[in-house]
Amino acid sequence: MPTDAEIRTALETYVDCWRTNDRERWLQLFSSDAEFIDPVGTPAHEGKDAVAAFWDRVHTMPMEMKPEVDRIVACGGEGVLVFRMKAVAANGMGMEVSVVDLFQFNDAGEVTQLKAYWDSKCQRGIRP
């Protein structure tokens, strides 16, 4: 089980990769058999290739991803990221989603499962 400090670092890296558009470093966080569910209630993306495909699909949008962290929690070998993901187009229009991400890890400190909790009430439009 990773330490609280290792979990905290992993979640900070996760956010930083969204912010800097670092696909390879982001993918390195996940185990080969990782399960990615975003939002919870939709089908899981299973395995690193499926997780990579999720990243790639998001990045086909002509939007800049600007995550803003409200809180990172590490306890009992699990991690929680409370944040807002802002997706902003060149004209300043966009969308903000308030998300709670729940991370599970293996003993190597890799993310084995990520469950993203948000619903329609967590979304709001962004105007320039």
Add this chain to the structure above:
Amino acid sequence: MPTDAEIRTALETYVDCWRTNDRERWLQLFSSDAEFIDPVGTPAHEGKDAVAAFWDRVHTMPMEMKPEVDRIVACGGEGVLVFRMKAVAANGMGMEVSVVDLFQFNDAGEVTQLKAYWDSKCQRGIRP
């Protein structure tokens, strides 16, 4: 699986019972075999009697519980409560803990598991 609206109502009731000190209504939210883990990483309170004992232990403190909700999320049959629990003594001194509660339900809409995510960085003192 309960609907999103039923999950939302259950979480609102959960908070309201803390606010109004309504032990019986709060306990009714849980299944007989409910598992209550607060915070995650500490031993689970298993079964309704153990959940009741948790409530009673918290309420031996001479503090008023004042929950403030930041967000309720319902998706995929699960519920997430993002809130701050303020515990305030008669002299106005107290403690605030920022918590993410994750709720699981059975088909009857009863809470079968509650996992509370918070760590030492989520606490701050309250002064009059």
